[in-house]
Amino acid sequence: MSQGKYQAEHATHSSRIGVTLIGATFVVLALAPFWGDRQTLRLLAEIFTFVALASLWNLLAGYAGLVSVGQQAFVGLGGYLLFALVILLDVHPIAAILIAGPIGALVAVPVATLIFRLRGAYFAIGTWVVAEVFRLLASQISALGGGSGISLPAAVVIAMAPSRQLREFETYWLALALTGAVLGAIVALLRSRHGLALTAIRDNEVAAQSNGIDVTRIKFIVYMLTGFGTAMIGALIFLMKLRISPDTAFSVNDWTAFVIFITVIGGIGRIEGPIIGTIVFFMLRQALADLGSLYLLMMGAVAIVVMLWAPKGLWGLIAERFGWQALPLQRYLVLAPKTEQPGGKP
């Protein structure tokens, strides 16, 4: 019996096209200051932050099975770190964003130690309590405006760049770079040995555990990493907003409900999901924003419908229909060409 040798490959034909397309899109987006107006740049930057937040939540909930409704704790933490570092310690805003990351990861350690004692949906509500504690604590910090919040001093904002236009370019590129970095890091993580373990946990936690994967440790690491990323994105968001208050910084609607909606619509547990979801979310928002609370009501209904009838989201539907993957993440066993076999003839 002649038996070929198998080797694992990530890439498929569609993912090669996907990677090329993503590269091209990235270049076009990087050049946006030269083709888009200020309004477009702001919208794009906002979209980037949601792509990043949703991708991080997807990593947490979709892969590690840690369904959190408390990621606003880290968004707000990042935002408040930015303001604290800039206002109280005279740190440059961009440096402050970079510092927010490691502090976010550090804060995640005691938080995880506590709330990892809760399981499943109780874990979710536990993360929410932690976010509430952060919000209440933030409103006690009078140096940062207490409950009513504070604006970034004009001097700091002006010092960021020689002109207002350049400053806007700078924040835009910063948003693009950070989001690119977050996505790149997630892809790298999922392609690593840990990524294989994470995918195993996503598919079947009990089986993963019995195959010798230290599930708790990996979950802990993922929780810290998302704390890192989310705090950085949070700092970026509030650099763009230029004003912070406990209620906006720790808003469960803005930083968690929308993010969950995006991920579910796009496709949870798939890296492409949050990107598709964000695009759909912003299209719906542009089209239906006038409806006010009815728009949110419809959003809730859409989330329920998707969960019941298409639990893998829009990307899941597309991927299953056409067998696509935009990023080379899955591993395929392919028969290696015989000529490449070591040892020559069978």
Place this chain on the structure above:
Amino acid sequence: MPDPLLEVRAIDAYYGDFQALFGVSLRVNAGEVVAVIGANGAGKSTLLKSIAGLMRPKAGDIIFDGEPIGAAPAFAVVKRGIALVPEGRRLFPSLTVEENLLIGGQSRRPGPWTLDRVYDLFPVLAERRHLPAPALSGGQQQMCSIGRALMSNPRLLLCDEISLGLAPIIVRDIYARLPAIVAEGLALIVVEQDIAQALKAARQVYCLQEGGIALQGPARELTREKISAAYFGV
């Protein structure tokens, strides 16, 4: 031949993509004891689960008392008079012994079996009626599980591996009560790996092998050789 109480006609059953039963047919007359034997994984439990309504066969029919029940859910099948003593006993751990029996009578079918009758059959259960079910020994749990099934006053009782994990003396004790149960006119299907025990109790025997019927016939006509050939497929 009279109309059988239960007739299974050429059913196929699947776990996902895995086919566990291939065109299995079986007949049980009222008041008859039928044994289904076979090795591990031959499809014995799957057959019982299909009859009890815990699984829906993909093809074939299950006719009980002249009516098709293949598509009926388990809770509706019980109400028509089929009770299953599941493999591994599966008592409700949060319930006391008596509550386990009472919940067996939940379907409120009229008939001879009451709490008192079950306690007459298994006196040890009466002594321990207020204990939580997990406090019983293995054999007592099996008695409780049988009693729980009887409480629904079934016309057909399905027993899945009632000897599994029990000491031989206890198995003999439990099998010794079967005549008292059948005396009420109910039909019985016993699924067993313990062939000797099954042959002694049953009139009709079916032997399953890899999801299909490999051998069937009256218990007294089957020789050891025939059975082991059908059992192991050699």
Place this chain on the structure above:
Amino acid sequence: MQWLNVILQGVLIGGLYAMFAAGLSLIFGVMRLVNIAHGDLIVLAAYVALLVTQALGVDPLTSLLLVVPIMAIIGYALQRGLLNYTLGDDLLPPFLVTFGLSIIIQNGLLELFTADSRKLQAGAIEIQTFEVMQGVWIGVLPLIQFAVAVAVIAGLQVLFYKTALGRAFRATSDDQAVAQLMGLDTRHVFAMAMALSLAVIAIAGVFLAVRTNFDPAIGPARLIFGFEAVIIGGLGNMWGTLVGGVILGVSQAIGAQINPGWQLLAGHLAFLAILALRPQGLFPKVSG
């Protein structure tokens, strides 16, 4: 004396939190479902009571005669028509569907009733108090509320351990497949549990609406209070939820007495402290 008053008030409000918690605990116990829309359903009950009191001109406590069955029917329909389809091994569907439900209820109420604060008027009883000892006062309404909470929990306890329905709840919780073999339609059993949970929610919602102002946005905080009381008391223990509610109420009352900004914070910190020191809660369910 002042502190005694503070603690007493905390204990009495704890009864309300225990009612938030009891419905949550019941659902989790029977079907392992955590209902994220729980708090919003409490607020929905308050609005239903508002409509009933306005339409019929009855006082809030009398309105319970209608609000409880209305909410129970909503609960049964919700479980049969929607939530039963989400149950399974995967945690995400029930979580996300109840999360979507929470958003729908909040914004639906906002659309129907605006963001204005409402309150149910219970009349003279609201301000009646009596002096239990020198300088220690108890409000009549908070006392009724606490007594009702104790009665609700005692009632649930009896229902769970002394009735056929309670037996069906426990059996289904233990083993769904075998419960079906006993003739129990688990879809119906789950729907009954949700109906019961929403009946308790109805009582809690009416007392909440009599005690404080409410608007469509206050649901999530009630979910959190209920959840904290459940975890403090220990999962799966009904009397534990009462103790959990009381601990939460007293912590909040003490926090508020020290600094008004610390009321909620003190409650959350008490919860986190319990989680750190005794993660199984004070009275975990003893496994049989």
